[in-house]
Amino acid sequence: MIRFEHVRKRYPGGHEALKNVSFRLDSGEMAFLTGHSGAGKSTLLKLIALIERPSHGSIWVNQRNLARLHPRDIPGHRRRLGIIFQNPTLLFDRSVYENTAVPLRIAGCPEAETARRVRAALDQVGLLDKERLNPVALSGGEQQRLGIARAIVAKPEVILADEPTGNLDPVLSREIMQLFQRLNQVGVTTLIASHDLDLIREFPNRQLTLARGELVGDRS
Amino acid sequence: MSRRRRRPGATFVSPRPRAEPAARKDRRNRRQAPRGRGGSIARHHWQALRSAMHRLVKTPLATLMTVMVIAVALSLPAALQIVVKNAHAVSGNLEHKAQISLFLRQRVTEGQARELQQQLAERSEIVAVEFISRQQALEEFRSLSEFGSALDTLGENPLPHVLLVYPRVDQHDTEQLETLRADLAALPQVELAQLDLAWLQRLFAIIEILQRSVAFISLFLTFAVILVVANTIRLMSQNYREEIEVFKLVGASDAYVRRPFLYSGLLYGFAGGLLALLMVLLATLWLSGPVNELARLYHSDYRLQGLDWRDGLTLLVTGLLLGFGGSWAAVSRYLRELQL
Ligand SMILES: Nc1ncnc2c1ncn2[C@@H]1O[C@H](COP(=O)(O)OP(=O)(O)O)[C@@H](O)[C@H]1O
Ligand SMILES: [Mg+2]
Numbered sequence: 001m002i003r004f005e006h007v008r009k010r011y012p013g014g015h016e017a018l019k020n021v022s023f024r025l026d027s028g029e030m031a032f033l034t035g036h037s038g039a040g041k042s043t044l045l046k047l048i049a050l051i052e053r054p055s056h057g058s059i060w061v062n063q064r065n066l067a068r069l070h071p072r073d074i075p076g077h078r079r080r081l082g083i084i085f086q087n088p089t090l091l092f093d094r095s096v097y098e099n100t101a102v103p104l105r106i107a108g109c110p111e112a113e114t115a116r117r118v119r120a121a122l123d124q125v126g127l128l129d130k131e132r133l134n135p136v137a138l139s140g141g142e143q144q145r146l147g148i149a150r151a152i153v154a155k156p157e158v159i160l161a162d163e164p165t166g167n168l169d170p171v172l173s174r175e176i177m178q179l180f181q182r183l184n185q186v187g188v189t190t191l192i193a194s195h196d197l198d199l200i201r202e203f204p205n206r207q208l209t210l211a212r213g214e215l216v217g218d219r220s
Numbered sequence: 221m222s223r224r225r226r227r228p229g230a231t232f233v234s235p236r237p238r239a240e241p242a243a244r245k246d247r248r249n250r251r252q253a254p255r256g257r258g259g260s261i262a263r264h265h266w267q268a269l270r271s272a273m274h275r276l277v278k279t280p281l282a283t284l285m286t287v288m289v290i291a292v293a294l295s296l297p298a299a300l301q302i303v304v305k306n307a308h309a310v311s312g313n314l315e316h317k318a319q320i321s322l323f324l325r326q327r328v329t330e331g332q333a334r335e336l337q338q339q340l341a342e343r344s345e346i347v348a349v350e351f352i353s354r355q356q357a358l359e360e361f362r363s364l365s366e367f368g369s370a371l372d373t374l375g376e377n378p379l380p381h382v383l384l385v386y387p388r389v390d391q392h393d394t395e396q397l398e399t400l401r402a403d404l405a406a407l408p409q410v411e412l413a414q415l416d417l418a419w420l421q422r423l424f425a426i427i428e429i430l431q432r433s434v435a436f437i438s439l440f441l442t443f444a445v446i447l448v449v450a451n452t453i454r455l456m457s458q459n460y461r462e463e464i465e466v467f468k469l470v471g472a473s474d475a476y477v478r479r480p481f482l483y484s485g486l487l488y489g490f491a492g493g494l495l496a497l498l499m500v501l502l503a504t505l506w507l508s509g510p511v512n513e514l515a516r517l518y519h520s521d522y523r524l525q526g527l528d529w530r531d532g533l534t535l536l537v538t539g540l541l542l543g544f545g546g547s548w549a550a551v552s553r554y555l556r557e558l559q560l
Binding site for chain 1: 259260261263264267462463465466467468469470471472473476560
């Protein structure tokens with residue numbers, strides 16, 4: 001569950017990226033976060049991941065009030081999230097397999113279990129046959145899927161995706177969104193920021209719309 | 221979490237009954253994950269060490285240069301320490317170099333002199349007392365001096381009994397020797413108490429200067445090693461910025477991110493210390509031939525003193541500590557700046 005209560009975010013320099021945003025996303029629910037560029041979508045996701053802190057209001061993620069979270073507990077909080085960026089921040093000095101394994105290594109997962117989970121995640125995104133390759137050898141869509149595999153490998157409670165289809169053609173974009181839907185079917189709360197309204201229209205999920213930092217639409 | 225709150229309009233394909241067991245399975249898996257805390261900590265350290273070695277090997281030239289700089293910086297104080305050690309050794313058994321000669325009064329008999337010898341030998345500030353009777357003194361004088369026969373013409377032996385007092389010597393305090401001399405001079409049996417201090421004081425002063433220079437240079441170079449390591453690790457952390465960011469975003473703690481860098485620092489320090497040790501050992505080996513030859517020419521059984529195992533250990537541990545300190549400072553600062 002994700003809950004925003006009167007959240008404001010003012011960046012140093014004075015720009016107010018979010019103005020009084022309140023909403024609630026239930027556990028297991030999947031929603032799109034839409035709005036024009038600069039509307040505050042990325043900011044909203046960053047607040048959930050504690051990459052940024054709200055200036056005002058409170059954010060709850062699965063009963064935890066993020067404002068009360070000790071800095072020491074931020075890593076633990078992030079380990080329960082699967083974050084996917086527009087540019088999949090891949091590490092090009094290691095294989096597809098190792099890229100996927102990063103969250104498990106951080107969690108201290110035993111080798112056998114790591115192997116099992118990495119293969120399961122790569123299988124889900126259709127990259128199992130490329131595990132030995134360097135991510136450089138992957139196409140844009142494959143790199144994006146690798147980013148998704150890394151986000152889901154540690155079985156997060158929440159998936160956050162920021163323009164996951166930003167660089168992809170419509171066919172690949174649709175495939176990625178369908179992948180998110182499949183992932184969501186095992187009960188992972190999912191929030192996907194995207195400004196691609198044409199694409200989102202094809203999906204029946206809830207749609208939160210931001211405009212200049214305000215939540216102007218909430219459509220199921 | 222109330223599933224009833226889901227919006228009625230959501231034409232969601234997710235069949236809840238299927239989602240249920242999967243979610244439960246998830247929770248079970250999560251519970252299994254931290255299994256064996258000790259195991260996971262050991263795994264973290266092993267990963268970090270491997271990753272650190274990997275990083276060093278990936279840039280062999282830079283690594284070699286850093287290690288060499290550390291080695292030079294560490295070997296210099298170590299070499300100077302050897303010089304100090306040998307200065308101590310040359311000054312040798314100081315307890316038998318510093319001596320106070322007590323010339324006893326003429327009226328003191330041999331028996332009384334020997335009694336005084338025993339009394340003095342029992343004092344804690346005195347190591348040993350040697351008795352030289354006036355006859356011994358005379359014979360020695362005869363054998364050493366050309367005036368030996370001249371003494372015979374005197375008929376009577378003019379020399380007094382002598383006690384040679386070997387005091388305990390504290391390096392930093394020649395004053396106490398002077399106090400002891402005055403003390404002994406005040407004894408009724410003693411005519412004259414002589415202490416030759418000048419050479420001893422000179423030697424002590426030289427050793428003191430040497431020691432302080434070594435301490436100063438060591439401190440200076442210690443600082444240099446920390447800076448070298450810190451700078452290297454700082455560059456390294458900049459090179460690994462992407463990795464650090466990814467790691468932190470998927471939930472790595474600062475400790476986790478820091479660990480490979482700390483191991484890198486430790487490895488630099490250890491390799492630097494080891495190389496320094498090797499360099500100093502080679503240097504002493506190279507010098508010991510000529511030095512021992514020189515000593516032989518002076519009929520001395522003096523041997524060049526090199527590093528013992530304790531010095532070697534100190535060098536390695538110092539390297540490790542400085543490597544650790546330097547990398548800790550650099551990477552902690554970097555993480556603070558990163559603000560992730
Ligand atoms: N780190 C930052 N510092 C200052 N302003 C920022 C920062 N990040 C984003 N902004 C501003 O906040 C607003 C919202 O940005 P963002 O959340 O990235 O929007 P979106 O993802 O919807 O395009 C924009 O006007 C942007 O310029
Ligand atoms: Mg954005």
